[in-house]
Amino acid sequence: MNRKLFEEYFKWGLIVNTSKTEFLKIGENTTDLRLENAVIKGCNQYKYLESIISADDRVKIDVQNRITQGKKCIRILNSLLWSNKIKMHTKLHVYRAIVEPITTYGAECWTMTKNARDKVDVVEMKE
DSSP states (O other), rough: HHHHHHHHHHTTOOOTTTTTTTEOOOTOOOOEEEEEEEEEESSSSEEEEEEHHHHTTTOOHHHHHHHHHHHHHHHHHHHTTTTTTTHHHHHHHIIIIIEEEETTTTGGGOOOHHHHHHHHTHHHHHH
């Protein structure tokens, strides 16, 4: 199956770098994949488009990662957000245009618990 997949990739001009390729292990008994001379390692989680995908389908790690990224952004913008020279309306636009998208990126795919939702809601309160 895997060999056939790699052959089809090759027909389209795609070459798989097996030293960089990993697959998501689901279940405890999953072993590494062997393909001719190469071994493709399994992993329990990986980062894809800045979202963390995990085998146990928990979004806790991804939510925490997004919250951390949002807090970093707020710290960077802190002097701007607390400046008396900038109107509240402008600050709100900056927050909604920069901080909110960073914090909620990929949220459509999350299975939200109340605890996770509360954590996302209070990001701006902590900084």
